[in-house]
Amino acid sequence: MADTINLSRRGFIIGTGATGLTIGILAACSPGTGDSEGDAAATGEPNPEVNAWVHIGDDDVVTIRIARSEMGQGTLTGLAQLVAEELECDWDKVVTEYPTPGENLKRDRVWRDFSTGGSRGIRNSQDYVREGGAAARMMLVQAAANRWDVPVGECSVEKGVITHGPSGNELRYGEVAEDAASVEPPANVPLKDPSEWKIIGQPVKRLDTADKVTGKQLYGADIQLDGMVNAAIKAAPMRGGTVRSFDASSAEGMPGVQKAMQVGDTAVAVVADKWWNAQKALDAVQIEWAPGEGSDFSSAAFEADLDEGLTAEEAYVGNQVGDVDAAFENAAQVIEASYNAPHQNHACMEPMNATAVWTEEKCEVWCPTQNGEAALAATAEAAGLPIEQCDVYKLLLGGGFGRRGMSDYVTQAVTIAKEMPGTPVKLLWTREEDMEQGFYHPTTKARCQGALDADGKLTGIKIRLSGQSILAGLMPQALTDGMDPYAFQGLLPSGFDERAEDQTLKYTYPAALFDHAMRNPPVRPGFWRGVNANQNAIYLECFMDELAHAAGRDPLEFRLEYMTDSPKLAAVLEAAAEKSGWGNDDGKARGLCAFYSFGSYTAACAEVTVSDEGELKIHRIVAATDPGYGVNPQQIDAQVAGSFVYGLSAALYGEITFENGETVQKNFDSYPSMRLAAMPEVETIVMPSGGFWGGVGEPTIAVAAPAVLNAIYAATGKRIRKLPIKDQPLRDA
Amino acid sequence: MAELKVNGKTVTVEVEDETKPLLWVIREELGLTGTKYGCGIAQCGTCTVHIDGQPVRSCTYPVGALSGAEEITTIEGLSEDGSHPVQQAWVEMDIPQCGYCQPGMIMAVAGLLNNTPDPTDEDIDQQVTNICRCGTLARVRKGIHLAKTKKA
Ligand code: FES
Numbered sequence: 001m002a003d004t005i006n007l008s009r010r011g012f013i014i015g016t017g018a019t020g021l022t023i024g025i026l027a028a029c030s031p032g033t034g035d036s037e038g039d040a041a042a043t044g045e046p047n048p049e050v051n052a053w054v055h056i057g058d059d060d061v062v063t064i065r066i067a068r069s070e071m072g073q074g075t076l077t078g079l080a081q082l083v084a085e086e087l088e089c090d091w092d093k094v095v096t097e098y099p100t101p102g103e104n105l106k107r108d109r110v111w112r113d114f115s116t117g118g119s120r121g122i123r124n125s126q127d128y129v130r131e132g133g134a135a136a137r138m139m140l141v142q143a144a145a146n147r148w149d150v151p152v153g154e155c156s157v158e159k160g161v162i163t164h165g166p167s168g169n170e171l172r173y174g175e176v177a178e179d180a181a182s183v184e185p186p187a188n189v190p191l192k193d194p195s196e197w198k199i200i201g202q203p204v205k206r207l208d209t210a211d212k213v214t215g216k217q218l219y220g221a222d223i224q225l226d227g228m229v230n231a232a233i234k235a236a237p238m239r240g241g242t243v244r245s246f247d248a249s250s251a252e253g254m255p256g257v258q259k260a261m262q263v264g265d266t267a268v269a270v271v272a273d274k275w276w277n278a279q280k281a282l283d284a285v286q287i288e289w290a291p292g293e294g295s296d297f298s299s300a301a302f303e304a305d306l307d308e309g310l311t312a313e314e315a316y317v318g319n320q321v322g323d324v325d326a327a328f329e330n331a332a333q334v335i336e337a338s339y340n341a342p343h344q345n346h347a348c349m350e351p352m353n354a355t356a357v358w359t360e361e362k363c364e365v366w367c368p369t370q371n372g373e374a375a376l377a378a379t380a381e382a383a384g385l386p387i388e389q390c391d392v393y394k395l396l397l398g399g400g401f402g403r404r405g406m407s408d409y410v411t412q413a414v415t416i417a418k419e420m421p422g423t424p425v426k427l428l429w430t431r432e433e434d435m436e437q438g439f440y441h442p443t444t445k446a447r448c449q450g451a452l453d454a455d456g457k458l459t460g461i462k463i464r465l466s467g468q469s470i471l472a473g474l475m476p477q478a479l480t481d482g483m484d485p486y487a488f489q490g491l492l493p494s495g496f497d498e499r500a501e502d503q504t505l506k507y508t509y510p511a512a513l514f515d516h517a518m519r520n521p522p523v524r525p526g527f528w529r530g531v532n533a534n535q536n537a538i539y540l541e542c543f544m545d546e547l548a549h550a551a552g553r554d555p556l557e558f559r560l561e562y563m564t565d566s567p568k569l570a571a572v573l574e575a576a577a578e579k580s581g582w583g584n585d586d587g588k589a590r591g592l593c594a595f596y597s598f599g600s601y602t603a604a605c606a607e608v609t610v611s612d613e614g615e616l617k618i619h620r621i622v623a624a625t626d627p628g629y630g631v632n633p634q635q636i637d638a639q640v641a642g643s644f645v646y647g648l649s650a651a652l653y654g655e656i657t658f659e660n661g662e663t664v665q666k667n668f669d670s671y672p673s674m675r676l677a678a679m680p681e682v683e684t685i686v687m688p689s690g691g692f693w694g695g696v697g698e699p700t701i702a703v704a705a706p707a708v709l710n711a712i713y714a715a716t717g718k719r720i721r722k723l724p725i726k727d728q729p730l731r732d733a
Numbered sequence: 734m735a736e737l738k739v740n741g742k743t744v745t746v747e748v749e750d751e752t753k754p755l756l757w758v759i760r761e762e763l764g765l766t767g768t769k770y771g772c773g774i775a776q777c778g779t780c781t782v783h784i785d786g787q788p789v790r791s792c793t794y795p796v797g798a799l800s801g802a803e804e805i806t807t808i809e810g811l812s813e814d815g816s817h818p819v820q821q822a823w824v825e826m827d828i829p830q831c832g833y834c835q836p837g838m839i840m841a842v843a844g845l846l847n848n849t850p851d852p853t854d855e856d857i858d859q860q861v862t863n864i865c866r867c868g869t870l871a872r873v874r875k876g877i878h879l880a881k882t883k884k885a
């Protein structure tokens with residue numbers, strides 16, 4: 001097959017034709033030194049690709065194509081491990097590159113889905129990427145057998161060297177790669193048994209570290225193209241707001257300013273030679289906003305809507321077991337508590353940005369995105385061009401967390417670039433813009449009720465969720481008769497919705513009712529790392545703790561009693577509790593949480609103290625996770641430890657509130673993120689039990705807050721049911 | 734026009750506005766994009782550089798406050814080949830996730846070690862206050878303790 005895609009291993013050049021721009025960005029990472037330029041230059045004439053997933057140069061450098069996005073979560077390295085495992089290549093010779101969404105379209109989506117979210121990057125593509133590696137290996141070995149004119153069964157391969165057993169002849173992959181490209185792809189591609197894995201399951205180093213410690217790593221915000229100009233943007237800060245008018249006269253004479261323009265209905269941008277000049281000038285533009293739906297929205301007032309939902313007659317039922325009314329009628333003791341969780345912003349470290357160049361013939365975009373294909377569709381739409389005349393070049397994301405699954409900033413960049421044909425425009429948001437223009441993690445409340453019998457056994461449990469549906473806001477077509485099954489993440493029975501089979505409840509209750517009163521504020525919601533599992537785990541697992549205490553039971557034993565049908569969840573819970581020293585009398589209070597989400601079993605035991613003055617210190621968290629197969633244990637450790645930073649930043653301080661439709665929080669001073677002084681030691685137990693593929697990037701977020709909240713109760717006897725924890729006295733005066 | 738000493742070289746930059754933050758001079762006038770913008774209000778630390786060996790958040794440091802005599806060091810100038818002890822430790826422990834905060838984090842840690850070659854956890858808590866949204870903080874602390882044992 002011809003090398004139909006223009007992913008040159010040597011130049012890493014994207015020629016944009018119209019403007020003759022060149023920039024090296026396709027190389028996602030390189031072997032050894034990570035010096036992409038040098039390694040790339042060392043690679044010889046480009047052979048044709050072996051198949052869509054694998055290219056091998058004359059010098060044996062193996063380029064593995066990665067369709068999913070890397071945003072720090074390590075998926076790029078993990079996916080490369082999967083391909084390399086079946087390819088039987090030399091891991092030290094592996095580099096990666098991103099095919100473009102445009103190439104994917106041209107080649108009938110040979111790389112399938114580009115979207116990277118829901119902790120699905122590896123688990124939803126592991127089968128076909130391994131097959132890609134295995135098929136390439138079979139073609140390479142066949143090519144060698146053909147050259148020697150021997151049966152393929154007499155050949156073996158190790159680390160990219162093919163050996164003919166009887167003669168002892170050897171050929172390197174690089175020597176047969178060109179021939180292999182014209183070998184008929186095998187129809188049957190058997191995969192290795194997991195017991196034979198040599199690269200999968202190993203704690204290999206990430207492939208993309210070297211440039212990140214020297215400042216060489218290029219992000220979207222860093223891109224520099226010939227003749228490029230810079231844009232700063234301000235969108236209506238209030239929900240539903242639009243631009244009524246703007247006066248740029250005071251900005252026009254400012255240094256470097258080229259243009260001020262309205263972008264869509266909602267924003268004004270200034271284009272200048274430098275971004276700093278553009279932003280300064282934008283600050284000088286007088287904009288009059290027209291209010292719209294939601295421009296008077298206030299979080300404080302919305303509390304009443306959420307409260308009303310807690311007792312409303314009508315609600316969508318997500319899980320119903322047994323006769324819950326009878327359980328409550330016959331209860332010896334009924335426990336009730338209400339919890340809430342506020343809006344959150346993703347606050348990716350790298351602010352939103354995209355660089356676009358538009359001509360009448362084509363439009364190209366360079367951007368960090370979790371969904372290359374959606375970014376391409378947004379590009380084509382904003383460009384007013386057929387999608388075949390557009391393309392998107394993905395860069396490493398400076399954080400994603402769900403925010404960069406959206407393409408609003410791509411649309412803006414293309415809209416601006418269209419006003420300046422042939423000139424590349426880089427749009428970069430301020431942090432303030434990022435805080436004001438989020439797709440926020442929804443706010444919800446929950447009313448939890450439990451029925452205990454005279455022996456302290458749980459006979460029934462009810463959780464009423466009240467609050468926003470993400471699907472209703474982002475993709476109403478995905479609702480089921482108006483209901484959002486994902487609102488019940490981690491609470492659904494198996495078999496309820498095949499899309500949510502990886503998000504089911506693992507407790508077995510004699511009677512239960514979980515329902516959802518959908519209350520949608522005029523705030524656009526978003527998928528936020530961990531999504532609805534985050535608050536649902538707080539509601540379920542803090543309340544289970546309350547029930548255990550009300551029943552006079554040990555919270556560990558109490559949980560295990562209702563986990564008998566889920567030995568894997570019980571196993572992670574027991575592992576975390578044991579390693580933490582659950583029950584130890586060492587002056588530290590402990591709190592537990594176990595939850596199943598994104599197909600993985602996770603648990604945490606938090607160790608805290610609360611001073612007499614109410615000051616919280618989280619000393620250590622022991623976290624256990626069973627993702628089924630663990631592709632790279634040291635990266636699983638990194639994701640688990642990182643989940644506590646993200647999850648506890650939200651629990652401790654994170655809160656987006658609205659007044660007059662506008663976010664009150666504008667930057668990290670009012671939307672703080674955890675720093676080292678607050679960071680506990682994290683001990684991870686990675687315990688893959690095999691037989692399934694669970695996610696890694698998100699599931700642990702869910703257990704972070706409940707474990708700490710339960711530990712605070714153990715320390716103080718006081719329940720914190722409102723998040724964030726900040727500003728609340730942890731001890732009663 | 735102003736003269737600055739950056740990474741051992743004297744450079745001339747055009748400064749129309751003395752209040753312009755050093756960050757944007759470094760990124761846009763000098764083209765050194767390793768130093769990142771994260772907040773612009775001295776909260777996150779992604780923009781950390783050294784001025785005479787001391788870590789400084791360049792997003793709020795007006796270029797007009799420099800005399801030209803100061804030695805400014807950015808991540809690109811921390812070492813020629815990534816061999817600074819902090820960089821070595823960071824690679825050895827595979828610390829970066831997305832990596833966006835890491836130039837600033839590394840400069841903050843290198844600054845800490847300049848002042849306090851054998852920092853305690855309390856020193857670390859007080860002097861390294863950078864934000865990392867990916868959550869590398871647990872490894873960062875271990876990485877600092879590893880870096881202090883390394884030689885350039
Ligand atoms: S960009 Fe300077 S501290 Fe955040």
Ligand code: FES
Pocket residue numbers: 072349398399829830831832833834835864865866867868869
């Ligand atoms: S590594 Fe991503 S923000 Fe720190």
